[in-house]
Amino acid sequence: MELNFDFFNDWVQHRLGIRLDAYKERQMQRRIANIMTAAGATSLEQYAKLLEADSVARHAFVEHLTINVTEFYRNKSLFEMFEQRLMTQIVPQFDHPKIWSAACSIGAEPYTLAMILARNNIASGRIVATDIDDEILKKAKAGLYQSNEVKNVSARDLDKYFAKNAEGKYQVSPMLKNKITFKKHDLLKDRYESGCHVVVCRNVTIYFKADARDEVYRKLSDALVQGGILFTGATETIGQAEEIGLKKIDSFIYQKV
Template identity: 40%
Template structure:
């Protein structure tokens, strides 16, 4: 059975450039096994054959392996720190901020960043790069329509200002959408741009192995300008930030030394 999964890892890498061996095996295997069983396949070999034949199955695989749990202002207290402490600190050094939302999923995160930045500058001056490995979620992010539960943590004034209610859903206003450029990007395989003031990568690193995390911390650090900030998720504390040229600036915020 394990060989079946190892073969699957190799074939998926060849087909998609996604290296499943960088993800925690037990978690990923469990997630994918439940998907293929639900679809009536007996093993990873049958699952892969189906992915070869049918784009829909491949898309479902991508959706399942990229963990699309996202909402606006997720863990609201951290966004308060970003607004009240981190951004003023960054703007003291540079009037225009280069910002990246890495592994942005369905777009809640980069749009939240734009809304936070709008306290400091007009939306027309905000530019955010948002990337994800999964083209399906990028398509959904570009549409910018969300169920009410995605907005549970959004402050009322922000909800009124930047969203339009359409039936049971909320649509992000176009001027917010225009601040974000979405691109497909594989964190482990693709090169990173550089000179970022702020990189936000939250609730993604927990799914990677320790080795893969180390590689990513180094790449993120190299992509930041000195004094730039890496903002990670609430279960993703970096225990030896100095190994990557970073130091803790606040809980879950790391400054490039």
């Protein structure tokens, strides 16, 4: 089946404001073809008409594209390393650390960061959490999670920062929620945060083409103050970090110089 991806890429950018051309082509085309077929469309022109008319299908499409797979303390050993760097590199330098959780998905990452702040008595820390998907942001703000999503949270922290409801789901405490401001943001087109002491952007750029990935890292570096740190995902490496003002100080952690 021959699919007109040029047409669909243009339609998605014009109608939904999402740049598909920045994503790895084969991977993205395969994902689009799969969800198009599942929706019962036989061409991308037909699928575009369906998305135009049906808000439920449109939401399913955006959610499928944005790959919202996450959990609390994803790659827990790396978060332990990050916590150590936060306490040794950031807290001694900055009185009111600003942390940006970029592409935060369902909120597990910023709430993990909020737990780290609370556990270390960093009351002055504030977290901005952003994502491209409105519905995912609603879930993040609600702060209600399945047991598999909190499996890496210690029993002590589950008891302290969550309430288990009658359905066996875990509700984040107001104390953690109050530390976070959620916003909609597209890493590929929107203005970035500034004056950040920490930026956490994990498991996102692996889906981007090289030029888009490099541009995102450059802008993330610009978002940091000197001495701030960038925490990336377990499969992400910044090849020419020094060219954008970063130096690697630990596995998947970079510092603005």
